[in-house]
Amino acid sequence: MQIKESPSVYDAIIVGSGAGGGMSAKVLADAGLKIAIVEAGPFFDPADPEQMTQLKWPYESPRRGANSTRDFGEFDMAYGGWEIEGEPYTREKGTKFDWYRSHMLGGRTNHWGRISLRFGPNDFKHKDIDGLGDNWPIGYEDVKPYYDKVDKLIGVFGTNEGLPNDPDGFFLPPPKPRLHELVYIKGARKSNIPVIPSRMSMLTKKINNDRGVCFYCGQCSRSCQVYADFSAGSCLIFPAQKSGGQVDLYVNSVVREVTTNEEGKATGVSYISKDDRKEYKLKGKVVVLAASACSSARILLNSKSKQHPNGLGNSSNVVGKYLHDSTGSSRAGFIPGLMNRKVYNEDGVGGMHVYTPWWLDNKNLDFPRGYHIEVWGGMGMPNYGFGFNPNEFNKFFGLPTGGYGESLRSDVKKYYGSVLGFGGRGEAVAREDNYCEIDPTTVDQFGIPVLRFNYKWSDFERNQARHMQATFEELIHNMGGEVLGDTPSKEEDYGLLAPGRIIHEVGTTRMGNDPKKSVVNKFQQLHDVNNVFITDAGPFVSQGDKNCTWTILALSWRASDYIVEQLKQQNI
Amino acid sequence: MDRRKSIKSILLGTVAGGLVVHGCAPESESKDELAAVKSDENHFGRTPEEKELIAKLNSEQFFNEHELSTIAVLSNLILPPNDKFGGATDAGVVEFIEFMAKDIPELQTDLRGGLMWLDHKSNTEFGAEFKAASEEQQKQILDLIAFYDAEIPRDEQPLEIQFFSLMRNLTLTGYYTSKIGIEELGYKGNMPNVWDGVPEDVLQQHGLAYDEEWLAKCVDQSKRGIIAEWDEEGNLLT
Numbered sequence: 001m002q003i004k005e006s007p008s009v010y011d012a013i014i015v016g017s018g019a020g021g022g023m024s025a026k027v028l029a030d031a032g033l034k035i036a037i038v039e040a041g042p043f044f045d046p047a048d049p050e051q052m053t054q055l056k057w058p059y060e061s062p063r064r065g066a067n068s069t070r071d072f073g074e075f076d077m078a079y080g081g082w083e084i085e086g087e088p089y090t091r092e093k094g095t096k097f098d099w100y101r102s103h104m105l106g107g108r109t110n111h112w113g114r115i116s117l118r119f120g121p122n123d124f125k126h127k128d129i130d131g132l133g134d135n136w137p138i139g140y141e142d143v144k145p146y147y148d149k150v151d152k153l154i155g156v157f158g159t160n161e162g163l164p165n166d167p168d169g170f171f172l173p174p175p176k177p178r179l180h181e182l183v184y185i186k187g188a189r190k191s192n193i194p195v196i197p198s199r200m201s202m203l204t205k206k207i208n209n210d211r212g213v214c215f216y217c218g219q220c221s222r223s224c225q226v227y228a229d230f231s232a233g234s235c236l237i238f239p240a241q242k243s244g245g246q247v248d249l250y251v252n253s254v255v256r257e258v259t260t261n262e263e264g265k266a267t268g269v270s271y272i273s274k275d276d277r278k279e280y281k282l283k284g285k286v287v288v289l290a291a292s293a294c295s296s297a298r299i300l301l302n303s304k305s306k307q308h309p310n311g312l313g314n315s316s317n318v319v320g321k322y323l324h325d326s327t328g329s330s331r332a333g334f335i336p337g338l339m340n341r342k343v344y345n346e347d348g349v350g351g352m353h354v355y356t357p358w359w360l361d362n363k364n365l366d367f368p369r370g371y372h373i374e375v376w377g378g379m380g381m382p383n384y385g386f387g388f389n390p391n392e393f394n395k396f397f398g399l400p401t402g403g404y405g406e407s408l409r410s411d412v413k414k415y416y417g418s419v420l421g422f423g424g425r426g427e428a429v430a431r432e433d434n435y436c437e438i439d440p441t442t443v444d445q446f447g448i449p450v451l452r453f454n455y456k457w458s459d460f461e462r463n464q465a466r467h468m469q470a471t472f473e474e475l476i477h478n479m480g481g482e483v484l485g486d487t488p489s490k491e492e493d494y495g496l497l498a499p500g501r502i503i504h505e506v507g508t509t510r511m512g513n514d515p516k517k518s519v520v521n522k523f524q525q526l527h528d529v530n531n532v533f534i535t536d537a538g539p540f541v542s543q544g545d546k547n548c549t550w551t552i553l554a555l556s557w558r559a560s561d562y563i564v565e566q567l568k569q570q571n572i
Numbered sequence: 573m574d575r576r577k578s579i580k581s582i583l584l585g586t587v588a589g590g591l592v593v594h595g596c597a598p599e600s601e602s603k604d605e606l607a608a609v610k611s612d613e614n615h616f617g618r619t620p621e622e623k624e625l626i627a628k629l630n631s632e633q634f635f636n637e638h639e640l641s642t643i644a645v646l647s648n649l650i651l652p653p654n655d656k657f658g659g660a661t662d663a664g665v666v667e668f669i670e671f672m673a674k675d676i677p678e679l680q681t682d683l684r685g686g687l688m689w690l691d692h693k694s695n696t697e698f699g700a701e702f703k704a705a706s707e708e709q710q711k712q713i714l715d716l717i718a719f720y721d722a723e724i725p726r727d728e729q730p731l732e733i734q735f736f737s738l739m740r741n742l743t744l745t746g747y748y749t750s751k752i753g754i755e756e757l758g759y760k761g762n763m764p765n766v767w768d769g770v771p772e773d774v775l776q777q778h779g780l781a782y783d784e785e786w787l788a789k790c791v792d793q794s795k796r797g798i799i800a801e802w803d804e805e806g807n808l809l810t
Contacts (some may be wrong), residue, residue, distance in 0.1 A: 041617075049610065053617035056763060058749035059664075060616040062626060062671040065749065069622050079619060118614075144702065152802070158807055159789045168793035170806045173791035182780045197789060203792045205810075206799045213796050215609060215764035224607065342774050347761035381752060381762050387744030389737075395722040402719040404650045408744065413757065 003270065005281040006564045010036045010248075011567060012326045013269055014285035015255045015299065018107025019549050020533065020536035021290030021558045022232030022240075027560035028241035028288075029247050032425050033567070036282055037237065038250045040291075041079055041103030044110065046223035046234055053077055053223040058383050058507060065383035073101075073383060077223040086445035097323075097436075097453035098500035099294060105251060106233030108503065109549070110223040111414040113351050114200040116156040118147045118549040120165030121426075123544030128370045132460075136511045136541045137522040140167065152419045154230050154553065157349075158199030165544075166357045172205045174198065175216070176351065178346045180218055180338060180377035181354045182535035186354060187479035189505050193373075193471070198355040200229035201550075208237065218380070219341070220350025229350070238550050250282070256448050257303040257312075258287050258532060263305030272446040284470045286531045286563055286572060291557065293538040294323070294436050297508035298451050300519075301438045311438075313526035319509055321435040323455060324428045326504040326543065327371065327466040329495040332421035333476030334486045335394050338377075346378050347422040353563035357547050367463040370378070370545045371426025372470070379417035387412055396482050422494050424468035430507050434499070455499040465496035504548050509538030524559040531572045535559050609764045623776040629674045638703075642687050645667055645703045649710060656756075660743050663750035669742050673780070679738070686735030693732075766793050 014021045014560045026360075028035050039504035042050055053075040058064040067073045071081040089099050104109040127133055144167070150156075151170035157542045161170035174197035174404035177185065185195045199402055202214045206383040212226025219231045227234040241247045247376075252274040254529040257283060259267045262455040267281040351374075391411035394401050439452035454498065469487060476483045488495030499505075514517025515527035526532045528535030535556035537548045566572045618626065635643065644666045653659035659668075673679050687702075690713065694702040698709045705713075717736040720729055726737065749752040769790075775781055801809045 005725065049612035050615045051617055052611070052615070055609070055611035056616045057751070059754075059761065060613075060753055061677050062630070062668070064668065064745065066672070068675045069625065074622075075617065085786075092668075104648045148806075155800070157791070168806055170802045171808070172787065172800055173808060176782065176787065179770045179774060180778070182770065182775075182782070183778075188674065205796050208799065216767040217764065219762075238738070288693075337778060342777065343758035343760060344771060344772075345760035345763070345765055346767070346770070349767075379759065381759060382745075382748045382757065384745055386747065387748045388741040390740075390744055392722060398626070400719050401722045402733075402740070404653060404714055404740065406654060406720045407757065408740075409650060409654075412744065412748065416757065506757060536769065542694045563705050 003279045003281055004484075006283065008283070009035050010268075010282065010284040012036075012288055012563065013282050013285040014040060014290060015269060015286045016107060016291035016295070016536065017041075017105050018109050018232050018290065018292065019552045021288070021402040022106065022109070022236030023536045023553050023556035024288045024560045024563075025240040025247065026236040026243075027503055027557055028564065030116070030243050031564040032246065033564070034246040036284065037107055038253045038255055038282070039103075040254045040274075041105065041107075041251065043245060043249070043251045044079075044233055045238075046077070046110065046227070046231060048227045052222075052225055054219050054225050055217060058381070059418060063384060067384070072111065072221065075383070076111050076170065076221050078108060079104040087450075088444060089450050090442055092245055092452060092454040093140050095454050095456050096498040096500075098498050099297070099451070099453070099505070100500065100503045101292070103238060105249075106223075106231045108559050109232040111221045112549060113547070114202055114220050114546045115351065115355075116158075116199050116230070116374075117200040118167045118554075119544045119546050120163075120167055123542065123546065125395045126369070126542055126544075130362065131270065132368055134512070134541050137511055138248055143523075143551070143554050143558065146558045147550065149557060150550060150553045154235055155200055155203045155211075156201045156550070157197070157204045159548060161196050163357060171199070172203065172207070175204055175348055176388035177353045178378055179347055180335070180417070181375065183338060183351070183479050184420065184475070185354060185373050188473050190478040191474055192285070193356055193475070194359050195354050195356050195552055198352045200349060202349045202350060203228045204349075204366065205495060209536070211235070214349055216348055217349050218344070218347030229497060230327070242365070252278075254446050254448070255291065255299055256446070257287075260303070260307060260312065260529070262307070264305070264529060265272040265310075266529055270450075273396070277446075286533065286567065288468045288563070289532065289538075290536045291536045292509045292536050293506050294451055294542075296534055296536055296538050297436060298438070300509065308528070309473050312517050312534060313370055313509070313528045315528050316519060318514050318517065321432050321438050322430040322507040322509045322510050322541075323453075323505060324430045324543070325499045326502040326547070327424070327426040327428050327457075327461045327464055328341060328497040328502040328513045329424045329468045329488075330497075331469060331472035331476070331495070332419055333472075333481035334396065334415075335418055335420050335476075335479050335481040336396070336486060337465060337480050337556060338418040338420070339414055341379065343379060343416070344563045347380070348378075352376060355432075365463075365467065367460050367467065367505040369427035369429060369460070369464065371424045371468060372545050374423040374425060375420065376423070377420035391415070393418070393482075419477075419484070420481065424459070424465070424474065425502060425504075425545060425547065426464050427543060428467070428499075429458070429541050430502045430510075431458070436508060453500075457493060457496060462493050464488075464495055467496055504536035504537075504543065506540035506543050506548055507535050510541050510542070511539040523562040524555065525562070533559055533563060581617075629671060632674055633670075634673045634680065635670055639672065639684065639687050640666055642690065642701075642703045645710070646690070646739055647746075649707075649714060650740050650743045651747050658752050660747055663747045663752045665743050665746040666748035667752075672742060681737060682738055686732070686739070689732055689735065766796070768793050
């Protein structure tokens with residue numbers, strides 16, 4: 001089979017169209033560059049009536065929203081999941097890692113939780129505090145101007161609280177708390193646990209003339225048809241296409257490797273078209289990888305050549321290492337004070353209106369890094385699973401559980417909206433011995449060697465999860481509630497979810513000043529090859545207890561500004 | 573009024589504005605700010621592969637006629653019609669359970685085996701298949717299997733109790749995700765609106781109140797359509 005080569009040479013080829021790729025596309029297109037965006041999945045526009053799941057009723061589907069085809073329910077807007085047919089990954093024996101992929105324009109930003117937290121000054125220099133892991137080669141002051149720009153371009157609601165490690169920003173005003181959130185605030189105050197308005201990227205107020213304002217359907221995981229939430233397609237790629245008109249979009253195109261010349265410099269990428277299953281090549285002066293931390297590492301490791309025998313950018317042998325996900329542990333409680341509710345529309349924004357940032361000093365604890373608390377509850381739209389065990393909570397009142405007939409109707413309404421749940425999301429310490437690598441025994445349906453994961457939690461993360469569980473139980477008691485389920489045991493890692501499950505995997509191509517210990521420099525440029533950049537979460541040295549997207553956006557903007565400057569100066 | 577009809581569909585122009593609405597949008601909402609909020613009833617967001625799967629499952633039949641009519645009788649005992657709302661079969665629960673048995677094949681043996689157990693029990697006790705027994709006889713059987721001990725893990729319960737729990741779960745979830753069930757439940761969302769806090773009478777009912785300090789930080793919905801601008805310190809000016 002002959003590989004088909006495109007004659008035109010792009011200024012930059014961007015691999016991936018999520019937060020990192022989307023931002024690179026926007027910045028490079030705005031600078032008037034000619035770019036190609038190569039995306040493994042199909043085109044997606046949340047305003048397309050055929051693709052839209054927003055405002056659908058469960059009865060429009062025969063499976064009523066069950067998750068048989070999409071892991072987070074069939075109305076969730078991610079094409080992909082924990083397992084994708086024909087695109088396997090493997091795990092080293094005795095280790096765990098679950099890898100969530102979404103192949104579509106905009107990637108995982110179409111369904112994400114929109115929790116948009118800046119890293120604080122300590123998050124970039126945590127080694128200085130506890131001696132663990134490594135410091136970033138940059139600090140908050142380097143990223144702050146870009147966080148500010150991202151806030152203003154994309155929009156995030158929240159409040160300036162003057163907290164030392166949860167920096168202020170340029171916020172849209174937050175929505176008022178819902179009923180269960182008021183119950184949470186009251187319960188948390190009894191334990192002196194702070195609660196502040198959440199910080200999420202939905203538009204509670206107009207930000208420009210191209211995007212609508214939130215209409216409070218609570219369905220951001222379905223991606224918003226008026227573009228009132230941040231999705232990379234609607235908020236970055238579409239504007240990039242309008243700004244200079246020099247954007248070519250290649251969808252259904254799976255990048256296999258970065259191609260290089262005799263001098264070892266990148267010349268472009270080769271990709272497989274899902275439409276005809278043939279291999280193609282694109283030529284570019286610069287290659288920007290933003291395929292997700294693990295996918296970009298995979299592309300680098302698969303880009304072997306005479307000049308780069310260990311994979312591209314991997315003379316350090318660090319590509320794939322220091323992989324780390326946020327920690328996660330969850331719990332829920334039944335709150336009798338929330339029984340027999342008057343029903344009204346409290347959909348609100350998709351997700352929480354309030355949250356708890358990390359509030360303690362780890363010096364006094366048996367784990368080194370913090371976590372924040374996310375809270376959920378309310379009278380949501382019924383979907384598959386609603387009404388299961390309808391009167392299970394009768395057990396708390398010494399009443400029979402089960403039964404049949406008319407009384408089930410009143411049971412359902414009595415308990416509707418009476419459950420409140422928590423997700424703890426914390427920082428794991430990045431370690432060299434948690435990594436992904438190429439599995440030489442396994443290939444995907446496109447003939448590309450796949451990733452093998454090797455990841456184990458340490459007691460740092462387990463002890464943190466134990467603390468989360470104790471906190472959740474205390475909070476539920478403070479609210480007058482009954483904790484659901486048993487306290488997870490040591491054998492169950494205290495409820496700590498498997499690595500990968502929080503879908504914040506970062507660190508596989510970490511940045512640093514020393515080319516022997518890091519993959520990219522502080523502008524996310526490969527130490528080994530100066531015309532290849534990485535703008536997804538691969539370059540993260542650590543990730544705080546903050547969700548990674550806002551930092552991906554800020555850093556991608558910063559790196560992309562640098563690319564424009566370097567191209568202008570003809571350095572690359 | 574039909575909720576769907578209360579959604580004003582205004583086409584999304586290149587200069588899409590703010591919101592949307594329905595009848596109770598704030599008065600200050602100017603009409604040209606209204607954006608299109610649509611939901612095309614001909615689609616529910618399936619990819620071509622997902623459409624194929626649904627067509628395939630719909631072309632197959634899992635339960636036979638006898639099983640389907642037994643499910644109908646059983647689900648209507650679980651959730652019978654009342655003077656205001658239809659029952660399980662009116663809400664399409666039988667069709668839903670048939671689909672789910674194909675969509676989640678792990679359910680098949682438990683469901684089919686449980687139905688056989690039910691007929692065997694009814695034949696043994698009353699000399700008639702379950703669906704042909706009198707309602708009183710049917711309820712005598714249900715009274716034996718409809719209640720469970722919440723302290724015992726589900727998979728350690730007797731098989732007939734597990735079966736009935738599964739049927740009750742599928743019946744209730746099928747019902748409350750149907751149009752009838754959602755109406756009965758009174759769920760008011762899934763439509764464009766402007767969230768402006770918990771109603772006062774609800775706050776009183778639950779003995780809660782908003783902090784003035786907190787409220788002062790929240791969005792002023794009368795200004796939602798005005799483009800955000802900040803001073804250099806991040807204070808919102810508009």
